[in-house]
Amino acid sequence: TQSTRPQRILGAVQQNATRGDPRSVVRAIDQYCRNQEWAMNVGDEKGCILDSVVSEVNPATVLELGTYCGYSTVRIASLLPPHAKLITLEFNPEFAVIARQVIAWAGLEDKIQLVEGASGDLIPKMKEQFGVETFDLVFLDHWKDRYLPDTKLMEECGLLRKGSVLLADNVICPGTPEYLEFVRSSPRYESQYFKSHLEYTKVEDGLEKSVFLG
Numbered sequence: 001t002q003s004t005r006p007q008r009i010l011g012a013v014q015q016n017a018t019r020g021d022p023r024s025v026v027r028a029i030d031q032y033c034r035n036q037e038w039a040m041n042v043g044d045e046k047g048c049i050l051d052s053v054v055s056e057v058n059p060a061t062v063l064e065l066g067t068y069c070g071y072s073t074v075r076i077a078s079l080l081p082p083h084a085k086l087i088t089l090e091f092n093p094e095f096a097v098i099a100r101q102v103i104a105w106a107g108l109e110d111k112i113q114l115v116e117g118a119s120g121d122l123i124p125k126m127k128e129q130f131g132v133e134t135f136d137l138v139f140l141d142h143w144k145d146r147y148l149p150d151t152k153l154m155e156e157c158g159l160l161r162k163g164s165v166l167l168a169d170n171v172i173c174p175g176t177p178e179y180l181e182f183v184r185s186s187p188r189y190e191s192q193y194f195k196s197h198l199e200y201t202k203v204e205d206g207l208e209k210s211v212f213l214g
């Protein structure tokens with residue numbers, strides 16, 4: 001029977017990456033998606049910007065919206081300090097099955113909690129179910145029309161504190177116009193655009209970093 005793209009990405013990790021070596025997992029996925037078939041991982045060019053923001057924030061708590069195959073999950077978690085925790089939300093059970101295996105191959109299960117469901121249902125349960133107070137860093141890389149409603153929901157649920165950093169992928173391609181307008185015009189956010197390219201292509205894309213001012 002025909003394999004799926006996420007299954008083929010997992011295969012590339014298991015064939016080419018070293019167990020317990022997160023950077024080799026990241027490299028294996030990038031090489032597969034650059035040379036064999038494109039996939040919607042944040043990729044290496046935007047990934048380097050992601051790395052610099054993670055290192056600068058040095059977060060104790062991270063929320064990722066949109067796990068997919070776990071590429072950015074592994075990339076972020078590999079940079080976290082020892083007791084830091086990353087919660088990643090995934091809606092598609094098939095993607096979650098693959099991401100759990102990618103995360104395990106990287107040896108990062110202890111830092112990462114993958115939760116299956118819809119952001120609208122899970123965000124309001126973050127405090128009670130996952131013992132989270134606030135997030136130091138949020139990486140938005142899920143459905144582009146959910147970036148704005150989920151940001152407002154995180155505010156309403158008290159999950160952002162003065163200084164929390166939101167980092168959003170794809171603000172140019174595919175684009176998140178309503179989100180971008182909101183964070184750039186709201187007095188409660190200080191935003192900065194990092195120009196880059198869509199993963200594995202020469203098309204313009206970028207990351208928007210927005211600091212919540214409380």
Ligand SMILES: O=C(NC/C=C/[C@H]1O[C@@H](n2cnc(C(F)(F)F)c2)[C@H](O)[C@@H]1O)c1cc([N+](=O)[O-])cc(O)c1O
Pocket residue numbers: 040041042064065066067068089090091092095117118119120141142143144169170173174198199
């Ligand atoms: O559509 C894109 N990304 C959508 C990504 C969607 C991913 O986020 C998950 N999700 C949905 N809700 C949740 C939550 F949080 F509720 F659990 C998680 C979906 O199941 C999917 O795995 C995309 C498209 C392109 N492109 O070039 O077309 C490039 C990119 O980098 C992209 O990210």
Ligand SMILES: [Mg+2]
Pocket residue numbers: 040041042141169170
């Ligand atoms: Mg993306």
